[in-house]
Amino acid sequence: MRILVSGASVAGPVLAYWLTRHGFSVTVVERAPALRKTGGHAVDLFRPAMNISERMGVLPRVEERATGTNRMTVYREGSRRPVRADLSKIFGATSDRHVEIMRDDLSEIYYDAARDDVEYIFGDSITAISPDGEVRFENAAPRRFDLVVGADGLHSNVRRLIFDEESRFNAFIGAYLGVLTLPNVSGLDGELLIHVGVGRTAGMYGARHLGDARALFLFRSERELDYHHRDVPRQKELLRGAFAGMHPDVDRWLDELDRTPAFYFDSITQLHMDTWSQGKVTLVGDAGYCPGPAVGGSTTLAVVGAYVLAGELARAGGDHERAFPAYERVMAAHVHGSRTVALSAAKTLIPTSHLGVWGLAQGARLISALPTGPSRALVRLTTKSARLYNSVTVDDYLPSPAASGGRGDPAGDPGDGLGSE
Template identity: 80%
Template sequence: MNGNGSLRILVSGAGIAGPVLAHWLTRHGFSATVVERAPTPRRTGGHAVDLFRPAVDISEKMGVLPRVEERATGTHRMTVHREGARRPVRVDLSKVFGATSDRHVEIMRDELSEIYYDTTRDDVEYVFGDSITEISPDGEVRFENAAPRRFDLVVGADGLHSRVRRLAFGDEARFSAFTGVCFGVLTLPNAAGLDGELLMHVGVGRTAGMYGARHLAGARVLFLFRSEGEPGHHHDVPGQKGLLRSAFAGMHPDVDRWLDEVDRTPAFYFDSVTQLRMATWSRGRVTLVGDAGYCPGPAVGGSTSLAVVGAYVLAGELARAGGDHERAFPAYERAMAEHVRGSHAAALGAAKTLVPASRLGVQGLAQGARLVSALPSGAGRALLRLTTRSARLYNSMTVEDYPPSSTTVSRGGAGLAGDS
């Protein structure tokens, strides 16, 4: 920790929101420490995520946009196989992406996390292989491994199953709302040689897609399926793999081959598409950002863009309030409230579209994508903006400008200066 007397803020989680928040806190003159339970930055696995216009703008302000664009997946073609249909539907995704947002980048989640981490590692204290176990009202924080330390504020940026949220607000079940959809992600050899192409299989209640890019070590497969009940504990990997096999059995020989890799994949991720709905994300010295506070639903809801925006706004409001969290936290929540409500609604619509509940829905998904890609750019953009809530949401999302401070922001309390 530095000794310049700046506000000392502990951020839990080194995924997306954590490093972005740490960057802007530092730019505003605060002292940021990021604790991450993983032993090292995660550099393998993960799935493709979307950065829409506001998140692209923030990344550009951070100076990392060239690296982000360099690592973009470049997915521009999609082939959709409808279960039970003979002929696939082929889609020009460049037109679809152009219609959904005027600034958009698709990138692997872990590569984006690495980029944000790299740009902050010299100015931010990172503590890997540890996690928070207790947060006292006076700012003392206890860890699994490290000695206790004092901080002025603690921010949970530790995802849907946030430990900080559980410590400050209680059990996750009080705030989570299952959408009825689960998802799994595999990394497997790119035997098909996919480069910039998404191969999809869509059936009633289940969708699977494989995509690859030249710079990726392997291909990724994303499974989405409807489930009447929320799956069990999120650490039950054998049970999760069994659910995937059961949900996608007999769909198509391609999908059978993907499932054959489940036990050999070097990277497997599974979760429910669950939304977090909280009346407030702040309590005392603690606040939440990204999926930890307002997850719209992983894999369907633009949660990465929302996390980047939330981190930027939180740091900006703290700077605007001179480090006074009693003013900054409510201002942060007011600034994000409409974005969060819109993202939640858009994610529910996306889940219904991506995992159709009827044969008519399967046909509509394929034909709708084909129609947009077949139309001239202007017409396609107009059609998609009329029919998709996500496009309207992210194209209308505006974020205030918070110019970085040229001076260090002072701490409010004199009693939190040193480590315990």
């Protein structure tokens, strides 16, 4: 059975890995000419995604490429005295299995896991999908596939082709995200430096293996801003306007906008779809149920969704009419929960009042100052994200040795489980 996957960021390579382990023939098409290895930002892998990564045999590489960020210094806008926090204690309180890693590093690790078993086509994209499975491309000759999966992100090309206009599924949550790469002139190593004001938060961090740094910008807007998602000059203009006069540090970061080798900007938008499937096509990760970039745990959700989709297709013997509804049933509660988490996280990370700014700084200080036990209890009582990620459970979809070419489950024991305990 031949399956085409569009997108080679995170969900696409994870899905390709598990589909091949279940005996399917997989082709991945990616618009970019090669894997993206510059820019990007740090993403979080929580317990279920860590467990799946372990099953894939890539957990040592994931942990090796962790950013190592374990300290945070917070400056409230208008205040000279910073608040310092122990991030390792906060992360540990949120989830007992967690890694922060650069998205590009994670994508490469997942790609490498099955690159020899998957056909990858770079520098091309889908232009049409017929009901009988014929797919047309910008460059390659038409081909026929049994199933097509869109794993191509918030602005999914596959979703646009199958479900028409994008805007009717978008739920703007009132905020924007910008990321740029810049020289690590401050020598940040394992530290996140943050400036927080009402309606805007800017931060800079450097991962120990990067050699450069990332500046992260989050800001609120009551209305959706007028720009195209590929209009980079306009995006930079909006970012400068949102953070003008915040702090000399932030001004220096913004000065790098015209020199940065990599830049990302987008609205923090959720996707609300009644179904992610139509005919022989389905969606996975941000393409189908983005909870909001940077605030909703979308990377963990994408890894779990890819694992579940591959497992349900295997369980149904490739019958998409059974597998797609089963996949959506399994993921529904996780998707709805992630949306709630995203709204809560956005409110915390981009405070709407001076009290919220004070609360963000002092809350981080308090949690990091408490002993591990009380700090963990406090986080779990006050954050929805901790409760969500610690409650995510999915079935074991173990490929048979025959289907996986004798490789079986890389992590071994069928009783390992991918649950919350």
